[in-house]
Amino acid sequence: QVQLQESGPGLVKPSQTLSLTCTVSGGSINGGSYYWSWIRQPAGKGLEWIGRVYSSGNTNYNPSLKSRVTISIDTSKNQFSLKLSSVTAADTAVYYCARENWSGYSSDVWGQGTTVTVSS
């Protein structure tokens, strides 16, 4: 079955760029009826949708983050990535990657999540 795994630094300094990668195993990231998404959750709070990418490279972003976010995909490596620039403490959260199924555009497979702390 498809599995997702996030990786990247757990600590980022303010004003720098947060970079995370999601590696997909057990299935191909190329084509199919799926988007590949990033979602985050500050400690003790709710879920925030960051954005998604299709295998073609087409993206959708949350307007609240759009000026700072880039989501890209590397089908040769079966990975997709998140870059969030000019981070502040407000960007401290657990970051999840997920597969968004075109059946209802629901996120049916999730990574375990990775905690990113923004601090000097």
Next chain:
Amino acid sequence: DIQMTQSPSSLSASVGDRVTITCRASQSINNFLNWYQQKPGKAPKLLIYSASSLQSGVPSRFSGSGSDTDFTLTISSLQPEDFATYYCQQSYTTPQTFGQGTRLEI
């Protein structure tokens, strides 16, 4: 953005109880409504998609209903493993948005 409002924010119940959580959208989302369960320290798990479709592998005690702006998640007979936080999500348009969560406690 479409605002999603869940009620209640928290709920105390007992094993065997029937529980209903509601979710209201700030505008019509057709049936593009999904429900997730999240346990502490874990990623959310998809329970229901498209308002009423049961995700594969999810017990049949979970059910969803509704359309347009008003939706419900029902657990017919609570089991110990069901105590968790539940989120609704609209996938009608981007940015997708989530409800604030309903914490289901013993």
